[in-house]
Amino acid sequence: MKSIKSLATWYFSKAALPYWSILILDCLFVVFAGVLAYTVHHGSEHTLAVMGSLSVTLCVFLICFIIAFRVFHTYDGVMRYSSFSDLLRVSGAVVMAVVMCFVILLAFGSSDWLVEYSYADIILLGLFVIAFMWTIRVWVKTIFEETSRRKDTRKAFILGVQTGGVALAKNIRSSSDSPYTLAGFVSPDPNMENRRLMGVKVWPFDEGLVDVMKRVDSDVLIVSPLMMNEIRERESLVNYIVESGIRIMVVPQAREWDGKSDLRVSDLHPVNVEDLLPREKIEVDMKAAADLLHGNVVMITGAAGSIGSEMVRQIATYSPAHLVLIDQAETPMHDIRLMMHNRWPEIKAETIVADIADERMMERIFSEYRPKYVFHAAAYKHVPMMEDNPYESVINNIKGTKVIADLAVRYGTRKFVMVSTDKAV
Template identity: 30%
Template sequence: MNLLHRQISKIFLIFGDCILITGSILVAYALRFEFQIPSEHWTTVLYMIGGMIIFQWVSFAYFNIYRRVWRYASIGELYSIFKSIFIGTICFVLMNEIFIKKNISISSYILSFMLCLLTFGASRFMGRMYGDAYVPSKKREPAANRALIVGAGSAGRFVLQELKQAANSDIYPVAFIDDDPFKKNLQINGLTILGGREKIKESVEKYNISTLIIAMPSVPKSEIKKIIDICKETACYVKILPSISDMVSGKISIQTIRDIDVEDLLGREPVSIDLGGIASYISDRVILVTGAGGSIGSELCRQIVQFKPSKLLLLGHGENSIYKIYQDLLERKCNIHLVPIIADIQDKKCMEKLFASYSPQVVFHAAAHKHVPLMELYPAEAIKNNVFGTKNIAEMADKYKVERFVMVSSDKAVNPTSIMGVTKRVAEMVIQGINNQSETNFSIVRFGNVLGSRGSVIPLFKRQIANGGPVTVTHPEMVRYFMTIPEAAQLVIQAGAFSKSGELFLLDMGSPVKIDQLARDLIRLSGFEPDKDIEIVYTGIRPGEKLYEELLTSQEGTRATQHNRIFIAQPELFLKQEIDFYIKQLEEAISSNSEEIRMTLKTIVPNFQWKVNEKEQKDVQCVQKYQLINK
């Protein structure tokens, strides 16, 4: 039906063009003869009309004039019309003057060409002119949701155009803001450019603005952060257009405009990676990712498929998460042999069978229990997964001659105060111990909190704001390092390319962020006032948490790599026999109570410190009672 409709529309368009050519030639002759065309010239007029229709139709077909969407016509389309009419006219003139030799004056040619160009251009641009006519519907009265567009470049103009054409949008654009001083007081489609970013607060009050749209996709993130800082001083709801790299072919739609995210507040530029170095150790190899269904593991898989491994093994314990990443990769049509594997890294026999069957050449070990408060209640489970599971995978990598093994660790492993942190530190020690006597290239990558990962505070804050509050913050002075999931995954893969043997890589997390300020910024950028519209409640530091995190122990120094976001720490040396002794201690301790487990961990990691508050003690007792009943 749509095809038939297009064909009918094309026929009507061609018929209309014939009328325009006829009218243009008649007017050209009428102007030449002062609206009194002599009877002896009518034969020439009809001949010229027929010839021009044929030649212009062929020229229009050649330049695809009938395949263009004129509602979005631009200078490019106008140039195409000019070329088509000019070529069609020149061909007709040459045909007539060389072969037919009808007596047609030069003025008739010129007038016909100019009138055809004028009428064709006007007819084609009527759709564009209609689309540019902005008449607000009843659904979006001018006072309903008045918006200020920050950025009067091509992206800002596209945003304005999309807002005009989006019938379901309640956003009413009022004016532009742009830092270019030469644009001040100029207008774009009837909207005035009020001035630079310093005019944002003044304009919000003057024009009763409720929404700010940042349309500057090519501006550095550091500048975007400065603009966001100004926006935070208003009570407006702030939206932003994604970066150019996130948009397909530069196309912008109203759906592309998104809410401000925490990544925008960090103000960091995207990570650049050495594609050649990465491809050299991933391409055409069998890659195993443990914890492939998790936040980091799944993003690792998405990044890895770009480098065309011969096979990608997706290992995870949860069937739903593995199914999800498997389907995601299938939909990307990456043409890579994907193998979803449901298994537990604690099952040594199962891991042995996996390595024997698939012979992975590169392993990214991202599987871990990582929720700090939960692991305080289940220290034995944290040890089984984070320590014993890591040992199983590392030993299989050594036994089956894996080329590279990259373990994902955490800043919570440094001077740990939590079960999660100390078990990750012991896992690091396991890797360092095995590396000393293995042909496999082992390395560890250590970084902090990942935005949007499972258990991250950011999704919690957003849900609490959406529900009207309160927003819960553990402590007003708590600070954390943050990076995005794609950043973390890309840097983990890049660090694997730098690895020579046993390195402990640290990822540059930028400046630490105060959690309390983060919560307040998210509330403001959602159009609310902290402690007025949305209450902030301080709940106290949870078991195992620290006010601030570190990336280095006192024994570790750093040196730079060729990547400005990756550093190498000087790891402590551990003998495999020493690690084996520690593992035996833990195997004996996990059947004991929580206090004895902690004491065993402290003998292995002397700088491990913990505080057991009254609430945690009751929780631990409840867990122990539950475990005894189930035994």
């Protein structure tokens, strides 16, 4: 097993396999499948007896397959990135080749230079070719994903077997840098118990889940956005899971999933008290929000925090003219800077590392950019820790908020939205 893994690691570190090598491999599959199909129907002794004529027949059939491979471009993809569409192209090429072989039989079936190859033989040949070509592509893709995966991955279970849970599982499987590997699904639906999804088992959402996860050395439970109400209603079970040393990961509460967009495990964060609070769904007039923010200068303080960073993503979709992003945390701000550059390069974004309690710095920023809308999300939010550090808490949460609010008034800001300072104060 180690030798196979070493060989795979060596291969995948090189350039992609030349397309002609894949074509030759597929042609060998056709020839082998042809001999195998004929042997199944006629026996090995008869096959050996007519091997000369059979070779000529298979060469003719091979021409049909090569033409079909060319039409459907089955050989110019990269095997390690094979997808369902690639497998569909393989099937289409084989069906086309089988039809062409039928035509050959109709036209030249009585010729002495062709072996007696029946329509049933050709159909079986096609099925064998599909099986071989699919297998090699899936096998190469699977080995690539396993060998390129991070060494420090943790086994994770996903709560939810509908769209959200499956989307998270696909992201885990398709991302080579994912910190997780899929170990199982969890569902409160008794009809899903002991079924299999994406090759792993579905377990019930009850007290026995902890024992199941410990048996497979898993300590992460990822919650689908569609299952958030479930964990809010099962408080005692959630407490038991957390107390057992299992980390529960959820999508940021500020993000309302539309059921269609991608879900990335990089967006997950550990569950906190706010995620478990029951809340009514608030309908927001998104068109009105878009009309307000579009083409204007928008400032977000605490832009690198859990809520602030999500606000950056949400507001950027409305195409503001200028985003002024402020936070004290250098590394998270660097991540925000890269995100804006990669996902919204057309939006002018200033990523400023600064302290909101620094009046002179804040005045310079307001004077230069004159934001029309300010979203104030900068605050120390962990109450027990801030009780041990009251000075910093007052300076940042109270004085910092006053500085930003006063400047918003002084420089004619249209709207000032205070997001998270209240609970921390």
